[in-house]
Amino acid sequence: MLAAGGSALNAVAAAVTALEDDPLFNAGRGSVFTHAGTQEMDACIMDGADRRAGAVASVFGPRNPIQAARAVMEKSRHVLLVGEGALAFCREQGVAFCEPGYFHSDARWRELQRALEHAEREPPQYGTVGAVARDRRGNLAAATSTGGMTGKTPGRVGDTPIIGAGTYADNASCAISATGQGEFFIRHAAAFEIAARLRHAGQTLDRAARAVIAELAAAGGSGGVVAVDRTGALALPFSTAGMYRGFVRDGMAIHTAIYDEPYRSG
Numbered sequence: 457m458l459a460a461g462g463s464a465l466n467a468v469a470a471a472v473t474a475l476e477d478d479p480l481f482n483a484g485r486g487s488v489f490t491h492a493g494t495q496e497m498d499a500c501i502m503d504g505a506d507r508r509a510g511a512v513a514s515v516f517g518p519r520n521p522i523q524a525a526r527a528v529m530e531k532s533r534h535v536l537l538v539g540e541g542a543l544a545f546c547r548e549q550g551v552a553f554c555e556p557g558y559f560h561s562d563a564r565w566r567e568l569q570r571a572l573e574h575a576e577r578e579p580p581q582y583g584t585v586g587a588v589a590r591d592r593r594g595n596l597a598a599a600t601s602t603g604g605m606t607g608k609t610p611g612r613v614g615d616t617p618i619i620g621a622g623t624y625a626d627n628a629s630c631a632i633s634a635t636g637q638g639e640f641f642i643r644h645a646a647a648f649e650i651a652a653r654l655r656h657a658g659q660t661l662d663r664a665a666r667a668v669i670a671e672l673a674a675a676g677g678s679g680g681v682v683a684v685d686r687t688g689a690l691a692l693p694f695s696t697a698g699m700y701r702g703f704v705r706d707g708m709a710i711h712t713a714i715y716d717e718p719y720r721s722g
Contacts, residue, residue, distance in 0.1 A: 487603025614638025636679010
């Protein structure tokens with residue numbers, strides 16, 4: 457989409473939608489289960505051109521929560537809708553819904569049973585999908601979607617739908633999408649902190665992103681981000697053992713990785 461001259465906003469929405477449709481990822485169809493055996497999903501999208509943003513939290517039913525978030529951004533005067541109110545709004549706006557069985561995964565259900573059985577011995581399992589982009593007009597955008605943590609308390613909302621925590625985009629600085637232990641990203645306003653370091657401290661994206669991830673790790677919170685700044689520089693740092701990620705530049709091959717860091721900023 458970007459190669460064809462499409463917008464950064466459309467590109468990140470399309471990327472996250474594709475990941476939500478794949479049950480291998482903890483978002484949309486592959487969302488994990490709460491402690492009560494339910495599924496609750498969060499998603500957010502932000503346009504760096506004017507800082508428009510839309511998000512949903514604790515929803516179950518929309519086939520693609522990121523499309524629900526976009527509907528909030530484009531068709532309401534709000535930024536974040538949650539629970540039943542969000543679902544009612546999505547139905548009014550014609551957002552596609554699926555039956556509960558569409559979202560059920562035997563593998564995710566087994567993960568919940570293991571988590572419940574070994575709650576004191578195993579750390580909580582979490583995961584997020586996200587995308588950032590810079591288009592040919594220089595506009596930035598970010599989108600993030602997640603099913604949260606396996607065995608989470610019903611009603612728990614992480615950093616994904618919180619602007620400045622797990623998602624942020626501003627043409628003057630950068631676009632950020634985060635994954636990890638959401639409570640730490642919220643408390644440290646991680647995504648906004650990276651952008652602020654660019655704007656107010658003159659740091660490079662790579663330096664700022666690495667520093668913030670290191671600070672979270674020092675505080676006990678693991679995770680990572682994918683980020684692109686207004687010049688097209690990239691940063692994909694993480695403090696976990698690995699992070700599924702990929703990137704592509706105009707006219708170049710697609711790069712993917714789990715453990716190593718096959719990129720250079722700039």
